[in-house]
Amino acid sequence: MIRICDRAERALAARHAGSGRQVWIERGATSFAYVYDFGDNREHTIRVEAALEGDPAVEYPRFVAGERRGLPEDVGGTDGYFEFVKAATRPQHREHRQVTEWYGGPYDPDNTDEPRIVVELERMARKRTLGMRASEEPGASALTFA
Numbered sequence: 001m002i003r004i005c006d007r008a009e010r011a012l013a014a015r016h017a018g019s020g021r022q023v024w025i026e027r028g029a030t031s032f033a034y035v036y037d038f039g040d041n042r043e044h045t046i047r048v049e050a051a052l053e054g055d056p057a058v059e060y061p062r063f064v065a066g067e068r069r070g071l072p073e074d075v076g077g078t079d080g081y082f083e084f085v086k087a088a089t090r091p092q093h094r095e096h097r098q099v100t101e102w103y104g105g106p107y108d109p110d111n112t113d114e115p116r117i118v119v120e121l122e123r124m125a126r127k128r129t130l131g132m133r134a135s136e137e138p139g140a141s142a143l144t145f146a
Contacts, residue, residue, distance in 0.1 A: 030047065040077040063121050068110060069107070069109050084103075089109065
């Protein structure tokens with residue numbers, strides 16, 4: 001497994017490994033540990049199930065599959081997330097109303113919200129095809145899978 005951490009570590013790894021993840025995949029890597037480290041140190045394992053040639057007629061990135069909903073921002077790391085899920089998914093929990101309001105509605109950890117992910121990735125792919133940065137699009141917002 002290859003571990004990818006913060007931006008500086010990814011840049012260093014890319015310098016030493018050619019073009020980063022693509023080179024690692026070509027060398028046989030089957031998974032990556034990615035740490036989303038903006039204070040909560042969320043570690044994700046990204047499995048490489050297949051590396052296929054891209055289709056020039058398709059705009060990338062594309063959503064292939066996913067499991068479970070992403071963690072909300074500022075939920076407080078792993079322990080905070082588990083407490084949040086308990087409160088959000090149990091209507092009788094003493095903090096249920098508070099966390100539901102904080103989140104902005106009901107939270108189902110098993111619902112990946114695939115339609116939203118597809119729309120956001122299609123928007124990103126279109127901008128990539130046009131050579132735009134996210135900041136160049138009027139009214140652009142950051143992509144968050146929560």
